[in-house]
Amino acid sequence: MLFLVRMDVRIPHDLPAVQVQDIKAREKAYSQALQHDGRWQSIWRVVGEYANYSIFNVSSNDELHQLLQGLPLFDYMDIHVTPLACHPSAIAS
Template sequence: MLFHVRMDVHLPPDLDPEVRADVVAREKAYSQQLQREGKWPHLWRVVGEYSNISVFDVESNDELHELLSGLPLFPYLTIRVTPLATHPSKVPDPPR
């Protein structure tokens, strides 16, 4: 199942710099692990914002919720999820 996910980050301005650095480093490691596993195949920054647009490829709504709630930045995120379906006008992917 594919999901379009927008994440907006809202770190408190008074967050201890060491805590911030730790959370951001753990977020990067976790997100890269999910990318390597193929669960997070697309990740784009939104220009001019502390936000991203992502596509997740997971087995279920529950799996997506588990992955998102496992993000170290989760307490600081506003997340919007849109389930995706194949468009009838999509050109087929080339054979591999």
């Protein structure tokens, strides 16, 4: 199942810099592991914002929910999920 996910990150300004750097490092490692195994198919930065659009390919809504909750930045994110379906005019399957 394909999902388009928008993630807007809102880290509190009073969070200690050392803690922020640790969270960001764990976030990068976690997201790259999911990219390597194919479940996080692509990630695109939103210009001028601390946000991204990503495509996930997972087996269920529950799996996506579990992966998103595992993000180290999850507590600091607003997340919007859009399920995707094949378009009948698409030339690629």
